[in-house]
Amino acid sequence: MRLLGISGSLSRGSRTSRLIQEVLDVAAQEPGVETDLLEVSHRGIVFCDGRPPEVYEGETRRVIDTVVAADAYVVGSPMYRGSYTGAFKNLFDLLPNDALSGKAVGLVATGGSDHHFLALEHQLRPLLSFFRAYTVPGTVYAQNAHFIGSGLADDTRVACRLLAGEVVRLARAVESGQAGPAYPVIVRRPDQQKP
Numbered sequence: 001m002r003l004l005g006i007s008g009s010l011s012r013g014s015r016t017s018r019l020i021q022e023v024l025d026v027a028a029q030e031p032g033v034e035t036d037l038l039e040v041s042h043r044g045i046v047f048c049d050g051r052p053p054e055v056y057e058g059e060t061r062r063v064i065d066t067v068v069a070a071d072a073y074v075v076g077s078p079m080y081r082g083s084y085t086g087a088f089k090n091l092f093d094l095l096p097n098d099a100l101s102g103k104a105v106g107l108v109a110t111g112g113s114d115h116h117f118l119a120l121e122h123q124l125r126p127l128l129s130f131f132r133a134y135t136v137p138g139t140v141y142a143q144n145a146h147f148i149g150s151g152l153a154d155d156t157r158v159a160c161r162l163l164a165g166e167v168v169r170l171a172r173a174v175e176s177g178q179a180g181p182a183y184p185v186i187v188r189r190p191d192q193q194k195p
Ligand SMILES: Cc1cc2nc3c(=O)[nH]c(=O)nc-3n(C[C@H](O)[C@H](O)[C@H](O)COP(=O)(O)O)c2cc1C
Pocket: 009, 010, 011, 013, 014, 015, 016, 017, 078, 079, 080, 081, 082, 083, 110, 111, 112, 113, 114, 115, 116, 143
């Protein structure tokens, strides 16, 4: 199982990436689980400009292909203005509609305070639902008080461990890739058809 972490942070020494890495490290202890972390900050990802996902090239192409090839995900973003970052959303704008269909996803977010923890439910989860992904019910949210030096608060580490276990368990349960009935077909404008 290829479990891919996706961090929507652009900052150096990202706390969001640290949190996702913690979940990945626990998951990697499970037999057959390979993990990798994709940080939008480290890649030359262009802005989605409305073209079909197939036509992007270079680093953007490699990033799209990396996401599509994964079997399950731990997806996270810092809170920016009560939601995920623009860079995080841009990555999802670039993906084919079926990129995550029927795959398991764990959700993670960081913020400066507790105020926006529910953005996991009303911002991140609906975005993943668009892709017809299976999101694990529990989430990990950490704010400044949960980051202690280079470590994490005990309850945050426990939350990461639980999320890792649930993502792997759900990924194994939905291995068949079935995601239930299809959404209506989205027809592209004629000027945005595939070449
Ligand atoms: C532009 C900007 C907007 C932010 N908006 C929020 C916010 O709405 N709610 C919140 O809790 N924290 C907010 N923060 C704080 C970050 O979410 C927080 O510091 C986060 O842990 C940073 O994660 P990172 O280290 O992965 O970049 C904001 C930070 C920035 C730079």
